[in-house]
Amino acid sequence: MSELLQKALGIVERAQGNEQIEVFVATGTDTDIRAYRGEIEDLTTASSAGVSVRILVDGESGAQVGSAWAGALDEESITHVVNEARDNLRFASYDEFMAFARPDGVAPASLNLVDAGVASTAIDDKIAMAIELERIVRSGDARIRQVDSASYSDYIAAAAIASTQGIAVLSEQTGAYLSVEAIASDDSGDQTGWGLSVGRAPRDLNVQQAADDAIRRATRMLGAVKPASMKGVAVFDPRTASSLLAIIGSALSGSSVTRGRSFFADRVGEQVAAPMFTLIDDPTDPRHFSASVYDGEGLACRRNVLIENGRLRGFVYDTESARRAGTASTGSASRGGLAGSPSASCRALMLSAGEKNQAEILAAVGEGIFVESLTGIHSGVNPVSGDFSVGVTGLMIRNGQLAEPIREVTVASTLQRMLLDILYVGNDVEFLPGSAAGQSIAIDGISLSGA
Secondary structure, eight states, X not given: OOHHHHHHHHHHTTOOTTOEEEEEEEEEEEEEEEEETTEEEEEEEEEEEEEEEEEEEEETTEEEEEEEEESOOSHHHHHHHHHHHHHHHTTOOOBTTOOOOOOOSOOOOOOOOOOTHHHHSOHHHHHHHHHHHHHHHHHHOTTEEEEEEEEEEEEEEEEEEEETTSOEEEEEEEEEEEEEEEEEEETTEEEEEEEEEEESSGGGOOHHHHHHHHHHHHHTTTTOBOOOOEEEEEEEOHHHHHHHHHHHHHTXXXXXXXXXXXXXXXXXXXXXXXXXXXXEEOTTOTTSTTOOSBOTTSOBOOOEEEEETTXXXXXXXXXXXXXXXXXXXXXXXXXXXXXXXXXXXXXXXXXXXXXXXXXXXXXXXXXXXXXXXXXXXXXXXXXXXXEEEEEEEEEEEETTEEEEEEEEEEEEEEHHHHHHTEEEEBSOOBOOSSSBOBOOEEEEEEEEEOO
């Protein structure tokens, strides 16, 4: 048994009387390196550890829960956290649906999400990757006048969850990233583009790929103009499609649905999207960088089909939202760090792949706009009403090919309408950091507000 899980189980033993205790302990090591003009501008390696405790007591009017946390795992901090959670319990309101998770018999997936290469790769080799990334971008095109940032990052993370309800699990994972933002310039002005490479360990990263991506995205936007207003087809590239799917995923959270804060509420069984749209949340797929064996309450993660052939199948639930909905947890609890309580959310969304790649989708669309980046997505998209109005940059699509770049454009619709108006889902799946993989998606009926 790991030392981290032993520590969590030891804290559980401090339960008194009729108390139920849930303990979350976590450790992590993060490395961040940023290069500038051939040298290291910033290098940080930091280790962290912490504990979060929730204490629950059932009563006639429901359960009361007190919680507390600390960013340390020494005995004094642990004792303080347990006592503080017990003290906070006295002021908690009653909730008839509140409960801690119990083992539900679902077997955990066999996943290896840890690569020893993160720890064994020398820091000098990591530094060299960041410096080389910046060098390639700076020298890759005469129009690149500056590299705003060229970074290497990695992490090693472990978390244990234990409770008086029989939960005792350990999760571990690693990850590594390269990212770079380039600024291209000509007589028309400046444009930015960013490149990315992601993996479980440094050896999975592709410096040339990340550099080429940033150069291409920056230079092809030079000369961007504000186009005329129109209504037509928008093709979202994999990264912008990933952002779109993450928003849709937030509306498929049982926590949002049971509180009436989702446009999917009371629509199970309805046709909510085009027939080729099948959306799955599957944290047991190791290709997702947010994959996990266990959820934030210690239940085994599992594959959940949310929308199948356009028809709404269901939602993701944690224990509390499942009780509120009269159903069972889908193993979909997430934690927003030590201070956050578990809540239901999608972790690893992906669409079933279509038949066409991006070039084939562009050819089939013929005329429209290609969306390369989104701005204002958090303020311009409402997962409760479904309203969608965001700024975009990208390129026009003419005769099935990418044409002149465009900027200062707002695209508008509703998420409800967009899902039904999907024309194509690409087979160009790109696994990205965050809660959703991306792939090209073509959507009709998008209003573009330009000149």
